[in-house]
Amino acid sequence: MSDASSARTTGEPTGQPGAHPQPPRQPAKRADMVTIADVARHAGVAVSTVSYVLSGKRAISAITRQRVLASIRTLGYHPNAGARALASKRANVIALVLPLRSAMHLPVLMQFATAVVTTARQFDHDVLLVTADEGPAGLRRIAASAMVDGVVVMDVEMRDPRVPLLRTLERPSVLIGFPADAAGLTCVDLDFYRAGQACVEHLAALGHRHIALLGAPPVVYERNTGFAHRTRAGVTETALRHGVAAVTQPCEEHVDAVRHELAGLLHRHPELTGLVVHNEAAVGHVLTALPALGRAVPRDVSVVAICPDEVAERTTPALSSVLIPAEEVGRQAVSMLMRKLAGEAVPPATLLQPRLTVRASTRLRLPGQRQPQAG
Numbered sequence: 205m206s207d208a209s210s211a212r213t214t215g216e217p218t219g220q221p222g223a224h225p226q227p228p229r230q231p232a233k234r235a236d237m238v239t240i241a242d243v244a245r246h247a248g249v250a251v252s253t254v255s256y257v258l259s260g261k262r263a264i265s266a267i268t269r270q271r272v273l274a275s276i277r278t279l280g281y282h283p284n285a286g287a288r289a290l291a292s293k294r295a296n297v298i299a300l301v302l303p304l305r306s307a308m309h310l311p312v313l314m315q316f317a318t319a320v321v322t323t324a325r326q327f328d329h330d331v332l333l334v335t336a337d338e339g340p341a342g343l344r345r346i347a348a349s350a351m352v353d354g355v356v357v358m359d360v361e362m363r364d365p366r367v368p369l370l371r372t373l374e375r376p377s378v379l380i381g382f383p384a385d386a387a388g389l390t391c392v393d394l395d396f397y398r399a400g401q402a403c404v405e406h407l408a409a410l411g412h413r414h415i416a417l418l419g420a421p422p423v424v425y426e427r428n429t430g431f432a433h434r435t436r437a438g439v440t441e442t443a444l445r446h447g448v449a450a451v452t453q454p455c456e457e458h459v460d461a462v463r464h465e466l467a468g469l470l471h472r473h474p475e476l477t478g479l480v481v482h483n484e485a486a487v488g489h490v491l492t493a494l495p496a497l498g499r500a501v502p503r504d505v506s507v508v509a510i511c512p513d514e515v516a517e518r519t520t521p522a523l524s525s526v527l528i529p530a531e532e533v534g535r536q537a538v539s540m541l542m543r544k545l546a547g548e549a550v551p552p553a554t555l556l557q558p559r560l561t562v563r564a565s566t567r568l569r570l571p572g573q574r575q576p577q578a579g
Contacts, residue, residue: 238281247275258328262546269326297330298541299352301366303337303359307421307457309484312512312530313358316380319534320356327542329353340369347375354541356380360391362428376544378537381430386553390544392536395555396431396510399526400438402560403480403508406524408446411569412478412506415443415450416469418462418490419482422454435482435510449475457485463493470497477569481509484528491519491565506566513561521564529556 240258244251249272256262257272264272275281300320302313321331332352336342343366346352352375357366360381370377371388379391400417407415417439419425420432436452443450451473455465470476479494481487487509491501499505501521508524509516516525533556540550 238279240281242279243272243275243281246279247272294353294545295351296328297332297352298324298538299332299334299346299355301334301343301346301355301357304335305337305359305423305427307423308359309457312484312528315512315530316358316534319531320538323535323538327538329538329542339365343369343373347373353545354378356537356541360430362430362433376541378541378544380533380537382434382553383430388552390540390550390552392533392540392554393431393556394529394533395557396434397438398555399510399558400435400480400482401442402526402558403510404439404442404446404448404450406508406560406562406566407478407480407506408443408448410478410506410566413448414473414475415439415448415478415480416473416476417450417452417480417482418455418465418469418486419452420454421456421483425454432482439480455483455486457483457489459489459492462486462489463496466490466493467497470499477505479505479507481507481511484509484511484515487511487515487523488519491521491523502565502567506569508560508566516561516563519565524561524563524566526558526560529559532556 240254241251244254247254249268253264253268254272254276257264257269298320300317302317304310317333324331332346334342334346338345343355343357346355354375355370355373355377356379357370357377358380360379360383362384364383367383367385367389370379377390379386379389381393382391383389404415417436419436420429424432425436440450440452442448451469453465453469455462479490481490490507494501494505494507501507506524508526510526510528511523512528512530513525516523536554536556540554543550
């Protein structure tokens, strides 16, 4: 065999006349050239399955979804958002309407927002965060712009002025929270009435007969915010049913205000031995102020809070608490919104049942135990 023919066989160029080198190997596809069909082949599923994973229009098993998402990451697939929106008439964006008002505890709010964003990405949707307090006008502006496919609304008031518009809005919506009249709406939240009830029942079972609710800042009650209103009702009505004397006190979040309000409560009601705290930013200050006022926790005063677990677990002593399930609420809100976008029926009201975890801040009050004196 000649050198030239050998070169043609191996693809090695010889530089001799008549030698034709083999074309160079084709480079791997660029990410912007990868198609949905490539993803389907790589994942071993139908093209329609990949489409459903991306759009969220149909339920796909968790195993299949993870396989498709892994192939998308491996291949670097990026759907053409413009083409997809034209084909589906969807923006693949949802709005989270979270007006930043006074006396809102941002760390907890961001837990809700993070859950909404994370879940939306699982449905291949981005999130437009709307923080301006524009009321109905803001919702109308968002819907008219066609920027979003649907809306998640937070910080819901009992007589929320946004509710009438939400009932008529063409875009589907889900509320995190409940107005007084939830007819025609889709709402999800912790059952705050039963959360307050659980706190009182826990203290009553430990023998406490004089308790107080240290609640959110006054402006939260003035806005008639749903979660604060329902917690207060749960505390006062449950205390009445159990023969427990209960008082309620709004409280600002800073340390001086907490100490001032607690001192006033203990002066007016020296018989207090149980305290329910529904003010996430104040719980640490409460546990600092009570010993300074001559009340040890839990020897003299048992304290139970409604707050995230990470707040309850990092205090000294660790707080008995009802969990605020921000992650679960956010996940359910987005999942229901996606089902509404797909034309599926969803329950109008979803109330998550409270879960109380007993920790070191509450204990049994012994019969005949001497009432502590106010400091």
